[in-house]
Amino acid sequence: MRLVIARCAVDYSGRLNAHLPPATRVLMHKGDGSLLVHSDGGSYKPLNWMSPPCSLTTEAPGEDEASAGVVEVWRVTHKKTGDALRVQIYEVLHDSAHDLGIDPGLRKDGVEADLQRLLAEQVDLISEGATLVRREFPTAIGPVDLMVRDAGGAAIAVEVKRRGDIDGVEQLTRYLELLGRDPHLAPVQGVFAAQEIKPQARVLAEDRGIRCLVLDYEGMKGTESGAPRLF
Structure with a gap:
């Protein structure tokens, strides 16, 4: 799993369109390919996300984006629907990768x-x-x-x-x-x-x-x- 804390803007396009203006957020890129965008609130639910099967590619920002301070662009595309999540990264505050291994799954008590x-x-x-x-x-x-x-x-x-x-x-x-x-x-x-x-x-x-x-x-x-x- 890769965890990135960055000042970023996010645009979702496809069956629906959504926009998150620039702010500091947590980007969680999981081993299954999914990307989740979290803020410091809202409990467990991400602000936006792309579920697998999907792929992530990085792009150089366009001239207008670069002049606005964008240093890198992520594009996450769903392999079946073509829906896309485009992340404009302005500043990276933290970037780390962690191997979590195989999770044994949730064991419920009191079922x-x-x-x-x-x-x-x-x-x-x-x-x-x-x-x-x-x-x-x-x-x-x-x-x-x-x-x-x-x-x-x-x-x-x-x-x-x-x-x-x-x-x-x-x-x-x-x-x-x-x-x-x-x-x-x-x-x-x-x-x-x-x-x-x-x-x-x-x-x-x-x-x-x-x-x-x-x-x-x-x-x-x-x-x-x-x-x-x-x-």
């Missing part, structure tokens, strides 16, 4: 699979004295995240989400309708478990006799005190 695994290991949070029957319990329309038996042997189907919304409640409702037809399971209770449950989803769940369980992910990992709340 649904983690919540499901932790809840399967702590089924007492669903019902005291409960036992796990199976994770990914199969139905004709897809697997239920957890199938549990309470202390009295009654079946409980649990749907686990990071953020619980109406769609998740509808999904669990469909599972319950199918599972309720199995004489070995009926009657089946439903529990909708999530780190956060939207108010509309809670109203719908309670109207359908489904219990809502708010999960304290940090507490379940043992990194903080706190217990899920069953409503």
Whole structure:
């Protein structure tokens, strides 16, 4: 990756036209060929950019540009669309290249699979004295995240989400309708478990006799005190 801090102006031409007047900015030329133009603000989003596949070439400034103080011109052209990003560089304040190597990718903590695994290991949070029957319990329309038996042997189907919304409640409702037809399971209770449950989803769940369980992910990992709340 090449990082350049420069006073520059940028023009984008193609399916749309855009202009950034002269100012000090960060130019990030990545190994995949892309170029991103950043200011000291706006969080992660660049002011303008060119995504791959594209190529960067340098040009000498024209007479008018040189007289205006431009010392170098970059042209980044998209190989498929022909869109172009033209950068007029007036002054370079920093120029460095860095080999970042192969990135292992983002590993998310607290995704649904983690919540499901932790809840399967702590089924007492669903019902005291409960036992796990199976994770990914199969139905004709897809697997239920957890199938549990309470202390009295009654079946409980649990749907686990990071953020619980109406769609998740509808999904669990469909599972319950199918599972309720199995004489070995009926009657089946439903529990909708999530780190956060939207108010509309809670109203719908309670109207359908489904219990809502708010999960304290940090507490379940043992990194903080706190217990899920069953409503």
